Amino acid sequence: MILRLHTRPEIGRLVEDLPGKVTLPGDPVFEQNRRVLFDPDGCVPAALVRGASPADISRVIGFARQHGFDLAIRGGGHSSAGHGTVDGGIVIDLRDLDDVAVDEPTSTVWVGGGATVRAVLKALEPHGLVVGFGDSGDVGVGGIVSGGGIGYLSRLHGATIDSVLAAEVVLADGRFVMAGPDSEPDLFWAIRGGGGNFGVITRIQFQARPLPAFTGGMLVLPGTAETIAAFVAAAQTAPEALSAIAMVMPAPPAPFIPEAYKDKLVLFAMMAFAGPDDAAAAALAPFRALGPVFDAVKPGPLLSLYDGPGGEPPGMPETRTFFVDRISKDAARTIVGFLTESDSAMRMVQIRVLGGAVNRVPSGDTAYAHRDAQIMMFLANFYSDPADRSKRSKWVDDLMSALRQEHEGAYVNFLGDEGPARTRSAYPGPTWDRLRRIKRQYDPENVFRRNQNIPPASA
Numbered sequence: 001m002i003l004r005l006h007t008r009p010e011i012g013r014l015v016e017d018l019p020g021k022v023t024l025p026g027d028p029v030f031e032q033n034r035r036v037l038f039d040p041d042g043c044v045p046a047a048l049v050r051g052a053s054p055a056d057i058s059r060v061i062g063f064a065r066q067h068g069f070d071l072a073i074r075g076g077g078h079s080s081a082g083h084g085t086v087d088g089g090i091v092i093d094l095r096d097l098d099d100v101a102v103d104e105p106t107s108t109v110w111v112g113g114g115a116t117v118r119a120v121l122k123a124l125e126p127h128g129l130v131v132g133f134g135d136s137g138d139v140g141v142g143g144i145v146s147g148g149g150i151g152y153l154s155r156l157h158g159a160t161i162d163s164v165l166a167a168e169v170v171l172a173d174g175r176f177v178m179a180g181p182d183s184e185p186d187l188f189w190a191i192r193g194g195g196g197n198f199g200v201i202t203r204i205q206f207q208a209r210p211l212p213a214f215t216g217g218m219l220v221l222p223g224t225a226e227t228i229a230a231f232v233a234a235a236q237t238a239p240e241a242l243s244a245i246a247m248v249m250p251a252p253p254a255p256f257i258p259e260a261y262k263d264k265l266v267l268f269a270m271m272a273f274a275g276p277d278d279a280a281a282a283a284l285a286p287f288r289a290l291g292p293v294f295d296a297v298k299p300g301p302l303l304s305l306y307d308g309p310g311g312e313p314p315g316m317p318e319t320r321t322f323f324v325d326r327i328s329k330d331a332a333r334t335i336v337g338f339l340t341e342s343d344s345a346m347r348m349v350q351i352r353v354l355g356g357a358v359n360r361v362p363s364g365d366t367a368y369a370h371r372d373a374q375i376m377m378f379l380a381n382f383y384s385d386p387a388d389r390s391k392r393s394k395w396v397d398d399l400m401s402a403l404r405q406e407h408e409g410a411y412v413n414f415l416g417d418e419g420p421a422r423t424r425s426a427y428p429g430p431t432w433d434r435l436r437r438i439k440r441q442y443d444p445e446n447v448f449r450r451n452q453n454i455p456p457a458s459a
């Protein structure tokens, strides 16, 4: 592959300033280090900075401002919009800020801003503690917190941000501050859902919770309209200790899929129940009554749901996210129809029933404000040939239009590169206005703009 090189002589000064921490195009490790999971624009940064302390990060920010470089903040590299990298700019790669320090007496944990979800859960497990994250162990903790964090324990313990106690943030002007309820409270509010707009989070403190017993794993059901609607209804009436992430998609070519379901649609669900085995069995009974094709749900560690690295995605996704209140049989038929008609190698409709603790937090308490939303939807249709991109984009747009109900919001962490109107829809009116005012206070020049961008309010 031929890299487009963005050599600017000033970069030499950054290399001198941060010895051993800056990698440039042409360096042996540059190609490997620049990779993020999704990079629709094939970005080639001018420099990658890795292993930087908060003081180093402050210097990089100052350098980028002085010389007019765009900045990207990279944690786990899982942004579906490719925001963890930037063409011709400087990437602050936080992967090495991965310390995890558990304080058992207070059940709290300090986590480096570049640690992965898996690293945090692994460190907590021997203490019988947990923080609720999403469904991928490879996602960065700073990234998931920046958007909210919806996953396996959300109905029981709330979004990931609902467990955040404090965070250390390097600001656009180079200062680093501690944000918490009593220190920089506006910043503390904004970083919990404001999408990476306010600074670089270098450390986060979470309140962990006990997890004495857990049952979870994969449940595969036939992907019929009746089963989809019944599954969602069961998930909406399930105890809060149960969260499920359901994906309707063509059956993957896996040994556990019976021959009769090969190439057919299946509902592929990850089930999670926090609590004793007998209560888990009772909570799972309505789902098992739907006639699983494969059932691997069993008592065991939560970490087993994060086994193995995520692997290479099957191409580049066109994605859409939105909220609905219910999935009727008609809506389920629409899902089945769209999935059946598409000719892409991989397409899926993901359904996450919310409710419980996520919805009990008042909307104004954090920048993730869609606390009334009942079901989070995520559509993905993959392409390998760029010529197919518009077809895949039309598919997700059309399906979103067909399924959309009254709720007009979107979840910022599931947005792709969809333009300012979609970013705006991640935040209800008062939240958006407050975020813009706080952006003006902490980042008036919009230094942190490689994200779902919130422009500073005008003076």
Ligand SMILES: Cc1cc2nc3c(=O)[nH]c(=O)nc-3n(C[C@H](O)[C@H](O)[C@H](O)COP(=O)(O)OP(=O)(O)OC[C@H]3O[C@@H](n4cnc5c(N)ncnc54)[C@H](O)[C@@H]3O)c2cc1C
Binding pocket: 036, 037, 072, 073, 074, 075, 076, 077, 078, 079, 080, 082, 083, 084, 085, 094, 113, 114, 133, 134, 135, 136, 138, 139, 140, 141, 142, 143, 144, 146, 147, 148, 149, 150, 151, 195, 196, 197, 199, 200, 201, 202, 310, 413, 414, 450, 451
């Ligand atoms: C396979 C997969 C599964 C997912 N599952 C879930 C899920 O179950 N639940 C859920 O809620 N989300 C989920 N997500 C979405 C994920 O939370 C977001 O994409 C998140 O932004 C990824 O963070 P990252 O650090 O890995 O990504 P990066 O690409 O490294 O970063 C993305 C953006 O986050 C911001 N950011 C990252 N770290 C920091 C930091 N330390 N300080 C300031 N800003 C920062 C920056 O704006 C950056 O551009 C999933 C994504 C993928 C690809």
